[in-house]
Amino acid sequence: MIREKLISDLVRGKEVLDIGSFGQTESYSLWEVLKKAGAKSLTGVDLPEAKQTAAEKFSVSAASLPADERIVLGNMETHEFGRSFDVIVAGDIIEHVDNQALFLRNVHKHLKEGGRFVVTTPNAKWFTVMLKPNATHSFWHDRYTLAEILKRCGFEIESFRYYYGNKLHYPWIVRPLILRQGMIVVARKASAIAS
Numbered sequence: 001m002i003r004e005k006l007i008s009d010l011v012r013g014k015e016v017l018d019i020g021s022f023g024q025t026e027s028y029s030l031w032e033v034l035k036k037a038g039a040k041s042l043t044g045v046d047l048p049e050a051k052q053t054a055a056e057k058f059s060v061s062a063a064s065l066p067a068d069e070r071i072v073l074g075n076m077e078t079h080e081f082g083r084s085f086d087v088i089v090a091g092d093i094i095e096h097v098d099n100q101a102l103f104l105r106n107v108h109k110h111l112k113e114g115g116r117f118v119v120t121t122p123n124a125k126w127f128t129v130m131l132k133p134n135a136t137h138s139f140w141h142d143r144y145t146l147a148e149i150l151k152r153c154g155f156e157i158e159s160f161r162y163y164y165g166n167k168l169h170y171p172w173i174v175r176p177l178i179l180r181q182g183m184i185v186v187a188r189k190a191s192a193i194a195s
Contacts, residue, residue: 004030015040015085088107089118095139101153104150108155117150119184119187124145154189155189
C-alpha cells in the first residue's frame with residue numbers, strides 16, 4: 001500500500017512519534033507498520049478514551065488494540081513529551097481532533113528543526129467519503145484546506161498525493177471508485193509560529 005510504504009521509508013532510523021496509536025481498527029492504525037519499519041525509537045500517543053470509543057463506535061474489542069508501554073495516554077492538542085522527534089505521523093487523525101490549530105501547533109512544537117510531519121486523511125471531495133461519514137469525524141479536508149491549515153501552523157508541504165483508501169486489499173473493479181479517497185502529505189517544519 002502507498003501509505004504504509006511511504007511512511008515506512010520516512011521513519012527508518014528516525015525518532016518517531018505516532019499519533020492515534022490505538023486506531024479504530026488495525027486497517028487504520030499505523031502502529032504495527034511503524035514497529036516493523038526500523039525506526040530508531042518509537043513513541044505513541046492516543047486519547048485516554050480511545051479504546052472505549054473503538055469498542056462503542058466500531059465494535060472493536062479492546063483486547064485487539066495494541067498493548068505497548070511506548071504508547072502514552074494524552075491529547076495531542078496539549079500533551080507535553082519533554083522531547084522532540086524527527087518524524088511525527090498522524091495517520092487518519094486530523095479529521096477527529098477537536099481543535100486542529102492546537103493540535104498542529106503542538107505537533108510543530110514537538111518536531112525537530114527540519115523534521116517531517118506525515119498526515120493522512122480522507123479526501124472531502126471524493127464521493128465515496130461523502131456517502132457515509134465516520135461517526136467520530138469532526139470535519140473534512142480537501143487538498144486546499146489541508147495545505148492552508150498546515151501553512152498557518154508553520155509547515156511547508158514537501159509532497160502531496162492521493163491514494164486508495166486504507167484497506168489492505170480492494171477488488172480491481174472497485175479501485176476506480178476509491179482512486180482519490182485518501183490524501184497523504186509530507187510536510188517539513190518550516191518556521192516559527194505565534195503562540
